[in-house]
Amino acid sequence: MSDPHPPGVTPAPFPLGLPRLHLRGKDMPQERLRRVAQECQAIAHTDAEFSHASNDRLILLAGHPQQEDLDLGVAPPYSACIEDDRDPLRLTRDIQQALASDLSVSLSTASANRLLIAQAVVRGIAVHRPLQEDVRQNIELAVHEAVTNALIHGNLQIDSIARLSTDALAEFSEQLSCRLNDPDYSRRRIDIRVAFEPNEVVVDVIDEGEGYSPVVRHGETSAFGRGIDLIIAVAKEVDVLDGGWRIRMRFAL
Amino acid sequence: MEYASEAADDRLVVRLQARLTFNDHAAFRAMIEELQTQDARDVIFDLTALNFIDSAGLGMLLIAREELQTNGRRFVLRGAQGQVRRVFDVARLSQVVTIET
Numbered sequence: 001m002s003d004p005h006p007p008g009v010t011p012a013p014f015p016l017g018l019p020r021l022h023l024r025g026k027d028m029p030q031e032r033l034r035r036v037a038q039e040c041q042a043i044a045h046t047d048a049e050f051s052h053a054s055n056d057r058l059i060l061l062a063g064h065p066q067q068e069d070l071d072l073g074v075a076p077p078y079s080a081c082i083e084d085d086r087d088p089l090r091l092t093r094d095i096q097q098a099l100a101s102d103l104s105v106s107l108s109t110a111s112a113n114r115l116l117i118a119q120a121v122v123r124g125i126a127v128h129r130p131l132q133e134d135v136r137q138n139i140e141l142a143v144h145e146a147v148t149n150a151l152i153h154g155n156l157q158i159d160s161i162a163r164l165s166t167d168a169l170a171e172f173s174e175q176l177s178c179r180l181n182d183p184d185y186s187r188r189r190i191d192i193r194v195a196f197e198p199n200e201v202v203v204d205v206i207d208e209g210e211g212y213s214p215v216v217r218h219g220e221t222s223a224f225g226r227g228i229d230l231i232i233a234v235a236k237e238v239d240v241l242d243g244g245w246r247i248r249m250r251f252a253l
Numbered sequence: 254m255e256y257a258s259e260a261a262d263d264r265l266v267v268r269l270q271a272r273l274t275f276n277d278h279a280a281f282r283a284m285i286e287e288l289q290t291q292d293a294r295d296v297i298f299d300l301t302a303l304n305f306i307d308s309a310g311l312g313m314l315l316i317a318r319e320e321l322q323t324n325g326r327r328f329v330l331r332g333a334q335g336q337v338r339r340v341f342d343v344a345r346l347s348q349v350v351t352i353e354t
Contacts, residue, residue: 164319226308233343
């Protein structure tokens with residue numbers, strides 16, 4: 001039986017001609033999607049069959065984000081992929097924050113651990129701005145390292161591997177698996193926000209850990225811990241902001 | 254990460270494929286343990302088919318080197334190209350590891 005009140009039929013009272021916000025929900029309850037859309041004055045869609053004006057904003061909300069959702073959500077006509085794993089009010093705030101960026105991703109740590117975020121984000125960036133191969137590689141590497149730092153050292157609060165041994169690697173694997181199984185850690189968020197500027201692209205990676213103060217390391221005694229060195233080497237400018245919760249990277253285009 | 258190994262004379266060639274990143278921590282450790290059971294003196298990691306590496310991937314290669322050298326083996330990297338070669342250059346890996354081109 002068809003739904004007598006499908007979520008797409010009650011558009012928010014936006015003036016004609018102005019951009020509107022559309023939310024597409026995937027693997028999320030219809031009632032919940034409807035409620036979030038109402039909070040954001042957005043138009044809700046439960047499937048991909050919808051039409052929108054070219055200047056409208058489109059955001060993908062995914063209950064159980066898969067790689068294909070992430071790849072879809074970071075490329076036009078979408079401008080964000082947001083995981084739906086928290087209360088509608090928090091989700092509404094995530095949506096509002098996403099509207100302030102040109103392109104964004106907001107995922108739980110558990111999802112960030114299994115998805116190729118940097119690869120998706122750099123592909124999304126490349127749709128907006130043509131990228132030379134070396135610039136594309138720099139952005140993907142830096143975003144990947146920043147996301148990995150946010151995930152391991154930020155949200156999961158796991159130290160770098162201090163010794164070059166398989167035993168140390170085994171300890172790391174065990175600690176990672178233990179923290180990923182603990183919702184207090186694995187539900188923490190990782191946000192990636194992209195802003196396009198005239199000759200630059202600015203990427204912020206934000207975590208919810210206890211704050212992180214990167215130390216530039218040299219030598220070869222630490223196995224995992226060179227991430228920030230690589231970011232500094234390939235980005236035009238790197239800033240650690242908000243007490244270590246946010247790393248901002250600028251890349252010249 | 255995927256890999257295939259091939260032994261000839263006193264050399265063991267390990268071909269790494271696709272990506273080598275922090276997500277491969279368990280697979281990489283299992284691979285090192287597997288390599289330790291073989292008795293070739295030279296262990297050559299062929300990276301021709303590897304298309305992405307991160308700092309953790311570099312760290313794991315250093316772990317492999319440390320473990321193999323502790324067992325009296327010679328550890329060599331070869332065939333890095335594209336993004337992998339670039340990361341090796343940025344990290345100045347050639348200062349600490351034998352890299353054949």
